[in-house]
Amino acid sequence: MNAAAPALRLHWSPGACSLVPHVALEAVRTVYGTPYAENRVLLHEREHLTPAFLAINPRHQVPVLEVDGAPLTQVTAIIGYLDDRFPLAALLPAAGPARWRALATLAWMNNTVHPHHTRLFRAERFGGEAGAEHVRTVAREAFAKALAEIDALYAGAGGGYLHGDAPDAADVYALALWRWAGLRGLDRGGLGAFGAAMRRLVEVPPVRTVMAREEIDLG
């Protein structure tokens, strides 16, 4: 491994799943002093569809982490890379069953829960004009069920976080999902343990710093 610090540049969008690597990079900067450059990509302004961004990620999605100029995509891969390169930042539990459970939770959020939200938010992309309402209804139900599952995980954590006493990347993903639920008008009233954990999480310094930069709140 190259001992010199890599040049890191994150492409992110306010409140998107790029929140997870954004907070991770802030934790790395705090612990290691390694700086990172950033590029805000406004999805609602269609900045992810510009030739400049498509040259970096032809799949037109954030996050992208450029490592010494080479683009790395997918939240799970970016967190895996950063955790490997900067273990003291504690982006995932260090070892043992908690580490693999954290990776499993992160993967589930990314490949299952997040797409439920995408179908709810962008139903017309999946159902066309004729089927959008049905896609929205099914996606809302699936998303709500997943949120209840996350609430049960926090309830079982006894005042801690998903995989121990300290938050990891999966807790930050939970924060993104929590905000999206609010933005889409889901009833979060019954998710008491989830909400309590999120109110604690936003006080953790790297999370607070990044939320201020992204100009987002708990919603």
Ligand SMILES: N[C@@H](CCC(=O)N[C@@H](CS)C(=O)NCC(=O)O)C(=O)O
């Ligand atoms: N599995 C992907 C999900 C990425 C994703 O869905 N990004 C959304 C924002 S949260 C995006 O950029 N959407 C724009 C688009 O798909 O055109 C990852 O981990 O990077």
